[in-house]
Amino acid sequence: MTSEGKRNWKPQTALVHGGTTRSAFGETSEAIYLTQGFVYETAEGAEARFKGEEPGFIYSRYANPTVDMFEKRMCALEGAEDARAMSSGMAAVSSALLCGVKAGDHVVAARALFGSCRWVVETLMPRYGIETTLIDGTRTQEWEKAVRRNTKLFFLESPTNPTLEVIDIAAVAKLADQIGAKLVVDNVFATPLQQKPLELGAHVVVYSATKHIDGQGRCLGGVILSDKKWIDENLHDYFRHTGPSLSPFNAWTLLKGLETLPLRVRQQTESAGKIADFLADHPKVGRVIYPGRADHPQADVIRRQMSGGSTLICLELKGAKKAAFAFQNALEIIRISNNLGDAKSLITHPATTTHKNLSDEARAELGIGPGTLRLSVGLEDIDDLLTDIDAALGKVD
Numbered sequence: 001m002t003s004e005g006k007r008n009w010k011p012q013t014a015l016v017h018g019g020t021t022r023s024a025f026g027e028t029s030e031a032i033y034l035t036q037g038f039v040y041e042t043a044e045g046a047e048a049r050f051k052g053e054e055p056g057f058i059y060s061r062y063a064n065p066t067v068d069m070f071e072k073r074m075c076a077l078e079g080a081e082d083a084r085a086m087s088s089g090m091a092a093v094s095s096a097l098l099c100g101v102k103a104g105d106h107v108v109a110a111r112a113l114f115g116s117c118r119w120v121v122e123t124l125m126p127r128y129g130i131e132t133t134l135i136d137g138t139r140t141q142e143w144e145k146a147v148r149r150n151t152k153l154f155f156l157e158s159p160t161n162p163t164l165e166v167i168d169i170a171a172v173a174k175l176a177d178q179i180g181a182k183l184v185v186d187n188v189f190a191t192p193l194q195q196k197p198l199e200l201g202a203h204v205v206v207y208s209a210t211k212h213i214d215g216q217g218r219c220l221g222g223v224i225l226s227d228k229k230w231i232d233e234n235l236h237d238y239f240r241h242t243g244p245s246l247s248p249f250n251a252w253t254l255l256k257g258l259e260t261l262p263l264r265v266r267q268q269t270e271s272a273g274k275i276a277d278f279l280a281d282h283p284k285v286g287r288v289i290y291p292g293r294a295d296h297p298q299a300d301v302i303r304r305q306m307s308g309g310s311t312l313i314c315l316e317l318k319g320a321k322k323a324a325f326a327f328q329n330a331l332e333i334i335r336i337s338n339n340l341g342d343a344k345s346l347i348t349h350p351a352t353t354t355h356k357n358l359s360d361e362a363r364a365e366l367g368i369g370p371g372t373l374r375l376s377v378g379l380e381d382i383d384d385l386l387t388d389i390d391a392a393l394g395k396v397d
């Protein structure tokens with residue numbers, strides 16, 4: 001076996017070569033180790049491996065060579081010491097949130113969260129005696145106000161789903177350090193390329209790899225990255241014994257996705273910028289929220305903490321639900337789907353799909369109205385996308 005060690009690579013190089021471990025055959029592409037377990041030459045060898053005295057794999061619920069390559073490549077990209085790959089983004093989020101808290105602890109989270117993340121914080125955690133407070137995360141003083149003597153964890157997503165609000169990660173991380181809490185950031189919308197939460201002071205970063213990392217609609221996956229100490233003390237045992245492990249086949253698919261991630265994200269972001277500008281000037285569009293535009297409400301924070309404008313756009317049609325539905329139904333290239341970060345452009349109406357379970361007040365608080373749409377821009381030709389959008393808006397009353 002030969003491994004690509006830690007080197008001073010730029011992201012694009014790390015994403016092609018980082019973490020690669022070759023078998024004795026010297027294969028070019030990463031091998032898929034579809035095995036549940038591993039055999040030992042001797043009983044003494046098994047004993048030594050279980051004692052941790054000898055390196056090697058024990059069982060694929062704990063670690064697997066293909067999954068290990070994916071974890072190492074993610075570490076190289078994120079600049080993290082350690083990682084655990086997960087079977088889905090929600091396996092990653094729920095594990096990251098639950099592994100380090102217990103009954104009697106308090107968690108503060110920004111209220112603008114991906115639906116399932118919000119359920120974990122708002123509904124699941126209190127069932128186990130963990131107190132939770134949801135706040136407007138864009139206002140740094142609200143984090144401060146929500147702190148209690150038992151606050152152990154801060155959780156946020158930025159930019160948020162679907163309204164692309166941006167939270168000042170460095171300010172929240174600083175507050176977490178002051179009170180001895182940990183900050184977990186869900187970095188899906190920014191991608192590992194456009195925002196570096198660990199450099200901004202966050203303690204843990206989580207991804208749904210289902211989104212841009214796969215980027216081609218094939219498989220679910222997730223990953224948690226942090227320093228070695230946090231993973232050893234909080235996640236290591238939790239992960240081994242609750243079993244949210246990623247399948248080796250999906251790890252391989254995600255490794256292949258990482259090779260082209262920078263190319264895809266750059267192209268999709270460039271197209272998203274052009275589409276956002278086009279929509280902002282259109283008479284049937286009331287409002288466009290796009291992190292790459294100077295009129296974004298948190299443009300100053302974005303300048304400090306993001307290096308790109310995102311592949312997603314939030315738009316508000318003046319004609320409310322009727323217009324939003326007519327627009328979606330008239331699109332020919334852009335497909336109606338709640339997924340995002342895909343090579344295919346996808347549009348969703350949050351109020352009736354991803355955010356339908358929230359109360360009307362909770363939706364209003366988040367800025368999700370009947371005319372709100374979330375557009376995930378794909379890899380199609382920009383002229384075709386603009387033509388599709390223009391024609392579909394033409395069919396809206």
Ligand SMILES: *Cc1c(COP(=O)(O)O)cnc(C)c1O
Nearest residue numbers: 088089090114186188208210221
């Ligand atoms: C999709 C998503 C998740 C959940 O990921 P799955 O892979 O669908 O489990 C969590 N957070 C955000 C921001 C997401 O977009």
